[in-house]
Amino acid sequence: MPNPVMSPVIVALDTPTMDAALALADKLDPALCRLKVGKELFTRSGPAIVQALQQRQFEVFLDLKFHDIPNTTAQAVLAAADLGVWMVNVHASAGYDAMSLAKQRLVDGNYDTLLIAVTVLTSMSSDILPQIGVTGNLNTQVSRLAKLTQQAGLDGVVCSAQEAKILKALCGTDFKLITPGIRLPEDNPDDQHRICTPKQALNDGADYLVIGRSITEADDPAAKLKKILQSIL
Numbered sequence: 001m002p003n004p005v006m007s008p009v010i011v012a013l014d015t016p017t018m019d020a021a022l023a024l025a026d027k028l029d030p031a032l033c034r035l036k037v038g039k040e041l042f043t044r045s046g047p048a049i050v051q052a053l054q055q056r057q058f059e060v061f062l063d064l065k066f067h068d069i070p071n072t073t074a075q076a077v078l079a080a081a082d083l084g085v086w087m088v089n090v091h092a093s094a095g096y097d098a099m100s101l102a103k104q105r106l107v108d109g110n111y112d113t114l115l116i117a118v119t120v121l122t123s124m125s126s127d128i129l130p131q132i133g134v135t136g137n138l139n140t141q142v143s144r145l146a147k148l149t150q151q152a153g154l155d156g157v158v159c160s161a162q163e164a165k166i167l168k169a170l171c172g173t174d175f176k177l178i179t180p181g182i183r184l185p186e187d188n189p190d191d192q193h194r195i196c197t198p199k200q201a202l203n204d205g206a207d208y209l210v211i212g213r214s215i216t217e218a219d220d221p222a223a224k225l226k227k228i229l230q231s232i233l
């Protein structure tokens with residue numbers, strides 16, 4: 001197993017091919033970041049990409065956001081844990097039973113893979129929520145799903161850093177907050193709606209920062225990662 005990494009940055013390798021992902025990984029230092037493998041890359045490359053990154057000493061967050069009936073969700077989480085990944089996620093809106101069964105099976109199998117749940121995607125804003133039947137306040141919805149996730153025994157949630165303060169107060173310091181939608185002031189927000197700078201996110205209580213395009217589309221990804229790390233010193 002790789003050594004624990006002190007950096008809070010998780011770089012999202014949202015590339016279409018394994019070759020492109022490994023070319024990016026080879027520019028990055030496993031002492032300075034973890035890597036996230038998401039739906040596009042995993043669907044194209046499968047477990048081989050996870051193994052190749054682990055061989056390069058990277059800890060991997062497998063971001064497949066499982067959202068299914070309890071048994072299917074739990075067995076998918078176990079399959080991810082069998083790959084030796086550092087962290088895996090589900091959607092909190094799969095519900096308490098799916099989350100708690102998945103966590104129970106990890107505990108029963110003595111896995112140390114962290115299990116977290118997505119609350120409300122950072123690409124969503126309050127005016128979009130009614131499209132999916134959520135008519136209440138966005139922070140209320142994020143808080144409800146975070147509390148449900150904690151009650152189900154998971155290790156933390158994916159949320160926007162804009163909700164970090166509220167969730168740390170609600171769920172306590174041990175409950176991990178993983179925050180995508182991170183941008184330096186000069187970066188393009190792309191399709192993210194609830195964004196925050198790395199420094200503000202950490203000040204407000206985020207534990208990990210998921211950062212994709214700001215790093216992966218930079219002319220020099222390693223230099224951009226270092227710039228981000230310097231901004232949070």
Ligand SMILES: O=C(O)c1cc(=O)[nH]c(=O)n1[C@@H]1O[C@H](COP(=O)(O)O)[C@@H](O)[C@H]1O
Binds near residue numbers: 089210211
């Ligand atoms: O679970 C995630 O990682 C995730 C949840 C969320 O609410 N928002 C979100 O952007 N993500 C992921 O975080 C990454 C963000 O990438 P960038 O917007 O390029 O920094 C993408 O890989 C998304 O799939």
